[in-house]
Amino acid sequence: xxxxxxxxxxxxxxxxxxxxxxxxxxxxxxxxxxxxxxxxxxxxxxxxxxxxxxxxxxxxxxxxxxxxxxxxxxxxxxxxxxxxxxxxxxxxxxxxxxxxxxxxxxxxxxxxxxxxxxxxxxxxxxxxxxxxxxxxxxxxxxxxxxxxxxxxxxxxxxxxxxxxxxx
Numbered sequence: 040x041x042x043x044x045x046x047x048x049x050x051x052x053x054x055x056x057x058x059x060x061x062x063x064x065x066x067x068x069x070x071x072x073x074x075x076x077x078x079x080x081x082x083x084x085x086x087x088x089x090x091x092x093x094x095x096x097x098x099x100x101x102x103x104x105x106x107x108x109x110x111x112x113x114x115x116x117x118x119x120x121x122x123x124x125x126x127x128x129x130x131x132x133x134x135x136x137x138x139x140x141x142x143x144x145x146x147x148x149x150x151x152x153x154x155x156x157x158x159x160x161x162x163x164x165x166x167x168x169x170x171x172x173x174x175x176x177x178x179x180x181x182x183x184x185x186x187x188x189x190x191x192x193x194x195x196x197x198x199x200x201x202x203x204x205x206x
């Protein structure tokens with residue numbers, strides 16, 4: 040990879056801790072293994088306003104180019120990631136959620152319809168929200184994110200858009 044990105048990682052959970060955040064650990068290891076820089080890592084309880092506050096601070100920070108979020112994308116009463124993050128986006132990346140669910144279908148079948156994975160752009164910051172399971176994080180990273188965050192991936196990728204400063 041030619042251009043490292045500065046990535047913030049947010050785990051959305053009422054129960055995970057630094058000791059048992061296996062999904063966050065997977066994403067942190069995966070992004071570091073290809074040369075990206077983890078600039079912030081946090082666990083935030085599944086509360087719409089706390090999530091908006093955390094992600095808004097990343098969106099406003101010129102140092103953060105990508106926010107990866109894991110958790111809070113299901114249908115339980117506490118799952119509020121899409122509601123929290125959706126209004127912050129300038130542009131939705133509809134294809135991210137669509138492709139994630141297509142890849143996930145091959146692994147978990149029709150249960151993938153319960154995933155509300157989403158992606159978007161806000162203030163030239165990429166934001167990707169994926170389910171909280173480590174398997175879902177692996178699917179999103181291996182199937183989509185590793186190549187879309189690589190500025191050499193062709194025919195196109197999101198990294199080069201962020202690096203050029205386009206919205």
